[in-house]
Amino acid sequence: MRPYGIVYAGVGGQGVLTASSIVGEAAIRRGLNVVMSEIHGMAQRGGSVVAEMRIGNARSSIVPEGEADVILGFEPVEAYRVAHKGGENTTVIMSTDPIIPFTVSVGKETYPPVEELVGALQEKFRVVTLSAVGLARKAGNLLTANVVMVGALTALPGFPLDREEMMEAVKVRVPPRFVEVNLKAFELGYEEVSRCL
Amino acid sequence: MKYDMILDPTPGRKAFLLGNEAVVRGALEAGLSLASTYPGTPSSEIGNVLHAVAKKAGVYFEFSTNEKVAMEVAAAGAASGIRSMVFFKHVGLNVAADAFMSTAYVGVRGGLVVITADDPSMHSSQNEQDNRYYAQIAQMPMMEPSSPQEAKDMIKEAFEISEKLGLPVLFRMTTRVNHMRGVVEYGELVKGKPKGRFEKAPSRYVPVPSNARGMHIRLLKKMEEAEEMASTSHLNRVEGEGDVGIITSGAAYNYVADVVEEHGIRARVLKLGFTHPFPRARVREFLKGLKTVVVVEELEPYMEKELRAMAQVEGIDIRIHGKMDGHFPRHYEYTPEVVKRGLNSALGLNLPVGGVKVREITVPSRPPVLCPGCPHRATYYAIGAVLRAKKIRDETIFTTDIGCYTLGIQKPYEMADYLLCMGSSAGAACGFAKATDQPVMGFAGDSTFFHACIPALINAVHNRANMIFVVLDNRTTAMTGHQPHPGLPIDGLGDEAPALDIEKVVRGIGIEHVEVVDPYDIKETKAAFRRAVEHNGISVVITRRECALIMDARNRKAGIFRKYDVNQDMCTRCYNCVENFACPAFYRDEEGGVHINPYLCDGCGVCSQRDVCPFGAIEEVKKE
Numbered sequence A: 001m002r003p004y005g006i007v008y009a010g011v012g013g014q015g016v017l018t019a020s021s022i023v024g025e026a027a028i029r030r031g032l033n034v035v036m037s038e039i040h041g042m043a044q045r046g047g048s049v050v051a052e053m054r055i056g057n058a059r060s061s062i063v064p065e066g067e068a069d070v071i072l073g074f075e076p077v078e079a080y081r082v083a084h085k086g087g088e089n090t091t092v093i094m095s096t097d098p099i100i101p102f103t104v105s106v107g108k109e110t111y112p113p114v115e116e117l118v119g120a121l122q123e124k125f126r127v128v129t130l131s132a133v134g135l136a137r138k139a140g141n142l143l144t145a146n147v148v149m150v151g152a153l154t155a156l157p158g159f160p161l162d163r164e165e166m167m168e169a170v171k172v173r174v175p176p177r178f179v180e181v182n183l184k185a186f187e188l189g190y191e192e193v194s195r196c197l
Numbered sequence B: 001m002k003y004d005m006i007l008d009p010t011p012g013r014k015a016f017l018l019g020n021e022a023v024v025r026g027a028l029e030a031g032l033s034l035a036s037t038y039p040g041t042p043s044s045e046i047g048n049v050l051h052a053v054a055k056k057a058g059v060y061f062e063f064s065t066n067e068k069v070a071m072e073v074a075a076a077g078a079a080s081g082i083r084s085m086v087f088f089k090h091v092g093l094n095v096a097a098d099a100f101m102s103t104a105y106v107g108v109r110g111g112l113v114v115i116t117a118d119d120p121s122m123h124s125s126q127n128e129q130d131n132r133y134y135a136q137i138a139q140m141p142m143m144e145p146s147s148p149q150e151a152k153d154m155i156k157e158a159f160e161i162s163e164k165l166g167l168p169v170l171f172r173m174t175t176r177v178n179h180m181r182g183v184v185e186y187g188e189l190v191k192g193k194p195k196g197r198f199e200k201a202p203s204r205y206v207p208v209p210s211n212a213r214g215m216h217i218r219l220l221k222k223m224e225e226a227e228e229m230a231s232t233s234h235l236n237r238v239e240g241e242g243d244v245g246i247i248t249s250g251a252a253y254n255y256v257a258d259v260v261e262e263h264g265i266r267a268r269v270l271k272l273g274f275t276h277p278f279p280r281a282r283v284r285e286f287l288k289g290l291k292t293v294v295v296v297e298e299l300e301p302y303m304e305k306e307l308r309a310m311a312q313v314e315g316i317d318i319r320i321h322g323k324m325d326g327h328f329p330r331h332y333e334y335t336p337e338v339v340k341r342g343l344n345s346a347l348g349l350n351l352p353v354g355g356v357k358v359r360e361i362t363v364p365s366r367p368p369v370l371c372p373g374c375p376h377r378a379t380y381y382a383i384g385a386v387l388r389a390k391k392i393r394d395e396t397i398f399t400t401d402i403g404c405y406t407l408g409i410q411k412p413y414e415m416a417d418y419l420l421c422m423g424s425s426a427g428a429a430c431g432f433a434k435a436t437d438q439p440v441m442g443f444a445g446d447s448t449f450f451h452a453c454i455p456a457l458i459n460a461v462h463n464r465a466n467m468i469f470v471v472l473d474n475r476t477t478a479m480t481g482h483q484p485h486p487g488l489p490i491d492g493l494g495d496e497a498p499a500l501d502i503e504k505v506v507r508g509i510g511i512e513h514v515e516v517v518d519p520y521d522i523k524e525t526k527a528a529f530r531r532a533v534e535h536n537g538i539s540v541v542i543t544r545r546e547c548a549l550i551m552d553a554r555n556r557k558a559g560i561f562r563k564y565d566v567n568q569d570m571c572t573r574c575y576n577c578v579e580n581f582a583c584p585a586f587y588r589d590e591e592g593g594v595h596i597n598p599y600l601c602d603g604c605g606v607c608s609q610r611d612v613c614p615f616g617a618i619e620e621v622k623k624e
């Protein structure tokens, strides 16, 4: 099977690596091969975070340009930043809640309108948008926005792991007392994308 | 516990491990007894895992004061007959180099594995030196894994080869392997000997010239043996068939293998895992029947030069492509695109490169910044105010060092003018104090202070360098992920340990003007720096306040969520807070009103002081 490529893009503190590790866990439980790159620069938080994952027969943990099946954008600008990973069959799932970089709040740079970013991506890819923060709030804990995104990813046709497998992995990867709220977040993300498609 | 899975005894278990985690598992399967390190990305997680599991696993582990000490500790472990491992980032090996070179001469009894984590593309480093050359300088066998599974398995082999040859083994990883996560299948855990015993043999362990001469000859002999081992090692293997050859290693192998497979390139690939000494017999065999061979390796043309030299010496008639004829770059880490472009150029192929281009929109950058609540921000802010008032802000030379506080280079602080390496803040400050008439101020963190600043400060005292030295003491090694250091009451095993007092150390080496302040108290901090500036001769200011992330974690656990906000009735929109203090939690709305993002604010309260907001407009948000 051609490796299934996922590029996770967000900002430090958003739980991007936890989200990707849930998917990795589910893949391993199914007995699939999975490789992933976690690269973080020198800041503890607030900088861009990208994780690249390939499920299936792959050795390189970098998704070649054009070969991302999914770009999972936890933040609009960060989703746009990794667009070069997309190709003809890429779906972008983007959370529309911006995190304004400091360079913008001090007035050195500007943050483009989210609709403009979505528009540019739509010209080339299938784009699904949702408010992960809004759904996390609905689930009962803002910190579950990353798991909302995992639920959203799971709902995509062609995603190689099914809903039950993914929920098992959520249970293993989040602290016990937060399992319930995270499963709720997962469901909300899943339903949101199922509805959009 | 976060790293419990590393100690899972079940052979055959499959875990999704980071390369760094797999290294620890491999060492524990190899009967590791002793490990030492100084933290440095991309090797840091190896230490974090050991910090969590070493005691349970019966392994001695320490965060050493610096890499040289770590190297010496591990070398002594191996000389005592127990399996020992030392690890650091690539530039850490520069610090350890003196000891490293000699371990090859004196050799080992128990296995000794020296892990270097190179950082092509400089994700978190000051250079991208290729440490494979260290194996050549020291005459040491070297291995290069490509994946977490390989890292785990190869560590075991590295220990065995080290013991067979009586030499340390250099284990060279790169960021993409250290920070690659993959499926790792476990083997059996093996308990290491709890203690070794040192058998005296001065002719063997003391390289005075008369001994060292014999040692060098012995070492060269051993390298011949090592080359034979490399040539027959299964770590150097051939994949595929074709009349084009590709020689590759490390992370580059992953891209080559995927590209060859995906695009059905007919090529014979020699994947080298045991790369020094260069396995000439194996390579000679591989080249038979080939007209063209391409070398694909990151950074320096290490294998390519070996290959070209060998072809010249042995009169092998073959076309060799690589970096030296311009097909592959000599900088930054490789990607599938770099490999495809290189193969296209070297072999005249036409592999498709690149994805879809989306419409260009200018998006803001997201450079790393000091965290909200970071005590370093308060320190820089206070110093800036003092120096500006004294009209020496622009004159002053700021030497900086390696840590989060290097971000003082950014606007609006701009207090980082010169940096070489760990400890250079102090040494270079001595130099600037002598070479110029400008005021000189050096910055180092607490961990860096212990690592390499003390000898330079002794130098400053003895040679009467007129300078101010600031220790930004945030009670941890923050940038690499909060490892302990000699100033903290905890050691590598997690046991209670004597904590060294930085103030006593600097007083002990003869510095008289020393002050300790809490940078969160801006008024007091300013006063301390005013006194330091007025003092003639060397002075030290220790700004002590724990890292904001540690405070956050503790507050979160205790259910404390303090937040601040701007009282719009009192704010005059002078923007001193946004423009000069510049906590990332501040933002301006479209109308120019100043606000604090409650998700980012960590409640440090520093901005509520009159020294930041002269109008007292920033207040704690009262819980209803």
Ligand code: SF4
Residues within 6 Å of the ligand: B566, B570, B571, B572, B573, B574, B575, B576, B577, B578, B594, B612, B613, B614, B615, B616, B617, B618
């Ligand atoms: S420093 Fe005070 S008055 Fe000035 S902009 Fe900030 S909050 Fe408003």
Ligand code: SF4
Residues within 6 Å of the ligand: B372, B373, B563, B564, B583, B584, B585, B586, B596, B600, B601, B602, B603, B604, B605, B606, B607, B608
């Ligand atoms: S209290 Fe002020 S300085 Fe501290 S984190 Fe919040 S906004 Fe930043």
